[in-house]
Amino acid sequence: MTTTDEVRWLSSDELAAWRSFSLMLARLPAALEEQLQRDGGLNFVEYHVLAGLSDAPDRTMRMSGLAVLVNSELSRLSHLMRRLEKRGFVRREPDPCDGRFTNAILTDEGHAHLVRLAPGHVANVRKLVIDALDQSRLDSLRQCSEDIVQAIDACDAG
Amino acid sequence: MTTTDEVRWLSSDELAAWRSFSLMLARLPAALEEQLQRDGGLNFVEYHVLAGLSDAPDRTMRMSGLAVLVNSELSRLSHLMRRLEKRGFVRREPDPCDGRFTNAILTDEGHAHLVRLAPGHVANVRKLVIDALDQSRLDSLRQCSEDIVQAIDACDAG
């Protein structure tokens, strides 16, 4: 797997950083979902599905495009859309131009629900992340995030 | 909920930072779990249960203490321990001193499994996080994480 058998354990500083980071990694998503669940009965992905559709022309997107947008797999999205469909927030229909594709469409009811929910969600993101950090820290956090995602991609490719 | 009805939407810089951060938030846990699952058939929490027990005196901890350590609820831990118990990695017995408590104990087999797995996991954490950032970025990430967790706690309390 690695080119050497040496294990480079973490220094105490590295370990402390990793622990703090790791705790945040566990608690932030839970805190964000808690608000969405409480106020709108949606989880994180469901919210972003509605948000993504609302920004799309005709509030319509292909399932496959939507899956990429919300960083999810098609199967998960399919199950998820069935639930949202039951609640009347979206509907699906085959693409008239090419029957292989399925178009996901945000209904008026779904749009209304999103509009109800968005302010609270943004306020929460502000309170827990954006406003909890000063400008330079936020910049640094962004850079860290990009570096980490890049490391993951490099790892997947290699 | 909020003291004002004004919605402070995100600026484009803030939005960009949030998007990068949010993507990392989705992909890093998946990448870490993928390695643990592939190499050891464990998820993140299961790994940290074994790791936590291995650092404890007599490789023994109360369920409730372990739950706090791995930032999990007792119910989840209980189900999880039943699975680890089936695989022979841990065992449970009532605390001889106080029958209300249950002691979770790491078996030799569980310890051996952890020892097999730890180097790969640490290498992965290094590759994807620690070594992907320079020293000052890592410090900053730690500070960000602590600030965010603090904001969550403040929010829960308020």
Place this chain on the structure above:
DNA sequence: GGCTATGACTTGAACGTTCATGTCATCTGG
């Protein structure tokens, strides 16, 4: 113009988490 290949979903079963509830041991006031 059929025949296979490919791509885009959909579906059902297996798995893990959450939620509500049950159980059991100890403490506590009377």
Place this chain on the structure above:
DNA sequence: CCAGATGACATGAACGTTCAAGTCATAGCC
């Protein structure tokens, strides 16, 4: 003592995600 109250788990059903097939429409090739 003994009758709740409390605290620490355990358990079962409901829910969401993942994984492995299955379906169905078009594209390409002969």
